[in-house]
Amino acid sequence: MKRILINILTVIVVLVAIEIGSHFVLAKIYSREFDYSLLAPNKYSTTNGLKENATGIVWGKQFHTDKAGRRKNKAAFDAKKKKWLFIGDSVTEGVGVDDTSTFSSLYADEFKEYNICNYSLIGYSSTDYVNVLTSVLESNSNTELVTLFYCLNDVYGNSSIKELPVMAKQNIIGQLNGLLQNTCNTYKLIKLFFYQNSNRYFTYDWQFYNKDDNRFKQSMNDLRICDSLCNARNIYFNVVMLPYQSQLKDKNFAPQQLVKTFCESDSIEFSDAAEYLSKQADINSLYLYADEIHFSDKGHRAVADFLSR
Numbered sequence: 001m002k003r004i005l006i007n008i009l010t011v012i013v014v015l016v017a018i019e020i021g022s023h024f025v026l027a028k029i030y031s032r033e034f035d036y037s038l039l040a041p042n043k044y045s046t047t048n049g050l051k052e053n054a055t056g057i058v059w060g061k062q063f064h065t066d067k068a069g070r071r072k073n074k075a076a077f078d079a080k081k082k083k084w085l086f087i088g089d090s091v092t093e094g095v096g097v098d099d100t101s102t103f104s105s106l107y108a109d110e111f112k113e114y115n116i117c118n119y120s121l122i123g124y125s126s127t128d129y130v131n132v133l134t135s136v137l138e139s140n141s142n143t144e145l146v147t148l149f150y151c152l153n154d155v156y157g158n159s160s161i162k163e164l165p166v167m168a169k170q171n172i173i174g175q176l177n178g179l180l181q182n183t184c185n186t187y188k189l190i191k192l193f194f195y196q197n198s199n200r201y202f203t204y205d206w207q208f209y210n211k212d213d214n215r216f217k218q219s220m221n222d223l224r225i226c227d228s229l230c231n232a233r234n235i236y237f238n239v240v241m242l243p244y245q246s247q248l249k250d251k252n253f254a255p256q257q258l259v260k261t262f263c264e265s266d267s268i269e270f271s272d273a274a275e276y277l278s279k280q281a282d283i284n285s286l287y288l289y290a291d292e293i294h295f296s297d298k299g300h301r302a303v304a305d306f307l308s309r
Helices: 002-029 103-110 126-139 152-156 173-184 183-193 200-206 214-231 245-250 254-265 274-278 297-308
Strands: 039-044 047-050 055-056 059-062 084-086 115-120 141-150 236-241 269-272
Touching: 002 183, 039 126, 047 297, 059 245, 084 126, 084 269, 103 297, 126 141, 126 214, 141 214, 141 274, 152 200, 152 214, 173 183, 200 254, 214 236, 214 254, 214 297, 236 254, 245 274, 254 269
Parallel strands: 084 115, 084 141, 141 236, 236 269
Antiparallel strands: 039 047, 055 059
16 A cells, blocks of 8 residues: 555656646747736727837747837837838737847848838737727828738637637537646647647638638728728838748648739739748748747748848
């Protein structure tokens, strides 16, 4: 009995040690914590923004905003220069990398003719871009260019989670999987390792890219509204599309082609980073660990190089 108890205790200690170790490994390579104190609710109509001159931790990295509530760039803001607005979601915001490593900051440091103003925020979609652009252009002058960085999940628009199709199976296995991911670091780490090259996010978002899909049509109409807002003020507007990791491997750029066709039909300037990024060495290294969407330091550098072409 004593030997059995010792063995049980040993197993428990080992499991606890593995769980603690998994916690620290995840914090290092896969932190997804967001400091909600950075948020300014309904800053742009019904869309949240970032607080001014704020500091926090986002996905394990230091995060700073400037006096207008934009993520800071390496280049200092110069009131004498014209503004170039960058608008996007978490990809353009640059979650998971330092302030100075985002493609916004890298490009601003190289292209010094303008103040590159990054108004991006995690969770944004095409509907939020309309709200942000409307508010910013009404309250700010001296803007000469606007670039909207479009990702496949921007098609969600103002749809709530309940209105979107379900990605995970809602049976007892799916519920158990969700529970284990939320409570067991070891399970989550193992799953990340085996599914790090999964294309399930792309497959899920691809379903909306049909010219007859209502979400796709609304998202494209949002781009049209953004273009009109700029045209009314003689501001140059263009759309840059950023790809998912699995697209670069499978060379499946069908969604990009659909967005390109729409933009061309509405005379909206469009460029696609997919082909350029697909030619880079070691595509995996362009993205954060086990992440289909968000760029690593190297990925942000590659996007900045693409913009400089």
